[in-house]
Amino acid sequence: RPAGGGWVWAAVRPPRQPGMAEAAGDAGLGPAAAQEGAELAAVIGATVPTGFEQTAAEEVQEKLGSASRISRDRGKIYFEVPARSLPQVHRLRSVDNLFVVVQEFKDYQFKENKEDALKDLEDLVKKLPWTDPLKVWELNNSLKKKKTKRKKHNLQSPASREKLSDAGEEGGADQNNTNDQEDCAQNPVAVEPTGGQDPENPQGATSRNGVEEEDNEQSDVKVEVQASSESGTKAGDGQTGEGEAKVLRFRVTCNRAGDKHSFTSNEAARDFGGAVQEHFQWKADMTNFDVEVLLNIHNNEVVVGIALTEESLHRRNITHFGPTTLRSTLAYGMLRLCDPQPTDIIVDPMCGTGAIPIEGAAEWPFCYHIAGDNSPQAVKRAANNVCSLLRKNETKDSSTALGVPLDIIQWDICNLPLRTGSVDIVVTDMPFGKRIGSKKKNWDLYPACLMEMGRICTPGTGRAVLLTQDKKCFAKALSRVGHIWRRAQTVWVNVGGLHAAVYLLRRTWERAEERRSFW
């Protein structure tokens, strides 16, 4: 990389204004191009758990002051921020992945003929406004480098809280399985976290994507451009000597959904990638890429972007996985839905590995969080996860040794050792028939759960946010407890390829019996 920070295509960049670099330099940013980037207004695209787009938009409004557009392509929101706000953008809790938008086409007209349609995409490359987004990408890189160096000491950024060796097994079609991630499903080798285990077969990926789309839209698997003539050896991580211009490595990931396209995402990625290679003279590399170009096609909506995150943020907090670990972004969305207020007591009575209470304690430290489960393994795992969180907080610069406002108890959901009306919020991931237990058990379990949750919850002001895949069973159970719970809102979500629902319930003013005596 030349000392001035330019890349190989420096020739096409307009000359820099003096003064900008100084101003940006005060912000302590990296190379000159990155400094320029800070001045820009970046249009950021974020992938979020399907169904929680509104919640994510609220978080963006609250923390960044920007309004969001919710795309028709579900699970994505778009907002504009000054590029210098990137660190705050990365700290958003409801976001799985981030990218900077190169250009959006609200109503792209695809030619009917495959060759023509693909040619159009190829021709598009040189017309796109790459310059500014690439500066944002570069600025983002300089942030990442700082994070990597500080990884051991930094506590607040999702990058450090996440981590975790995906040493966890996530069996089968899983919740964590980032179907929303552009790359993971397709190429496990490329993205380190999910690597190791489970080579997803394209078959599996297809079916998950297929399930995700409503109305039988034909959905295609995501693909990256083939590293055409690359040799088998991977170049290192791109380190070069001083003053040597670095040639960027890239790949293209295409997500395509819609039933009127004449081409597959495979073909689009291949041809678009070819044109990108031609235009920038970058090297195509599926696994060791610097730039990941995103080509998202949803019917007539086309968005070209550059990825700002490599691995999903949603694995943060959880170091010890269990078979049904919930995505942190989903846990965050659920918690936000119940609008926790300072001093609220928040209980997860079926906490599993503790995804929800841990996210709760991290983001709502002025509430008090209690997690419980009947399984000794779950309790142990949750405790380990909390310890990891605690360890991170310990090294923080702080004169007072703050405890984490979270406790774990081993208990039976049907007979909770909690005083009547002592809890403000109940939030939990109810057992799914297929994963733990069976549907038949849910039939008896759900009503008992709802009754007991109703007993411990404060009449009038209390609320519950419950995630379940067994919607039929839940609806039936709810109808039997109408005197203590009222349904306030339902969010349809996608968990590991399964259609699930998150129910926000409000506790009625009716007082519960002291102790259930009629079961």
Added chain:
Amino acid sequence: MKLLTHNLLSSHVPGLRPGGGFPLRIELGHPSELPPEPVPDYEGDEEFLRRVHHVLLEVEVLEGSLQCPDSGRRFPISKGVPNMLLTEEEA
């Protein structure tokens, strides 16, 4: 287990009289320094509040047990986690 959690816990052994399960008696391996009683006008007493905050949220019982006041049944606390599961016979 923190003291604030203890404030919410109640024994659920069957057959207790109403309210008979609270408060559970904390049994520790060693004596502790809990304040005996709140002072008058404690809301304005910053020093006192600090100590209460500390005791409620920053002191943990790692090993010990919780005893039901009416039945005497003990629930163990191990590694900071109370086990409040009833046995098959009890439930």
